[in-house]
Amino acid sequence: MYSNISMSSPLVSVEWLHKNIEANNLIVLDGTINKVFDATQIQIPNSRFFDIKKKFSDINGSFPSTFPTEKHFQKEARNLGINKDSAIVVYDDKGIYSSARVWWLFKAFSYDNIAVLNGGLPAWKKANYDTEVMKKYDGELGDFIANYKPENMTFFNAMKEASKNKTHCIIDARSERRFKGLEPEPREGLRMGTIPNSVNLPYTDLLDAGELKSREAIEAALNKRANKEDSIIFSCGSGITACVLALGANISGYKNISVYDGSWTEWGSLVNE
Secondary structure: OOOOOOOOOOEEOHHHHHHHOOOOOEEEEEOOOOOOOOOOOEEOOOOEEOOOOOOOOOOOOOOOOOOOOHHHHHHHHHHOOOOOOOEEEEEOOOOOOHHHHHHHHHHHOOOOOEEEEOOHHHHHHHOOOOOEEOOOOOOOOOOOOOOOOHHHEEOHHHHHHHHHHOOOEEEEOOOHHHHOOOOOOOOOOOOOOOOOOEEEOOHHHHEEOOEEOOHHHHHHHHHOOOOOOOOEEEEOOOOOOHHHHHHHHHHOOOOOEEEEOOHHHHHHHHOOO
């Protein structure tokens, strides 16, 4: 009989997951963004699809992947059979990309017994572990409780204040060329530019072949932009890859961190200069 487990780190290896995959309270979430169900899609065995776009966002929001309400998040998490004592591992099909957003959403709703799978599905496949065709979860409802922590998320008005008055260190996870306005934004019609008083740390700088670099390497990159005692807001294009920086910062011991939900998509749409 397998016992319950808990996460001692926000990051686990594919070897760890393979070893612990039969734990009683383990739930594996596929947090791949924009994934759809069909017979060609594969997953780690018994994964449950965490649909960021259609289930775990405010679909009526003006911008992509808008942060959901506490009530909405709790309902959808329960629909996936997630319980108050679940140990969650989340992955995506790029390595570490949207899985960090899932991790941060749970953190924002006061749930810490969750970890990101380092290297995601590519690393799992590279290790020659079993996969299966995607399956929809049709088991029992969970009893998950969501308690929103406002300090984890930053929204437009607070972001304007932080930018204007330099109350926070604002770190942008977009590529250097996007940050400098040297290449167009992928979202059609969105202007190029940068949030005033922000600095750049491309999320890809924390990764090596889809896996997070060492804590020492991540800490060195972050320390060039912010001190440990600083209050930090991470931004990106639409609130997804900012969470990769939040994951790196969490691992590196930064405490006062937040993610700007609307990120450049919102700022660039609402602010004209």
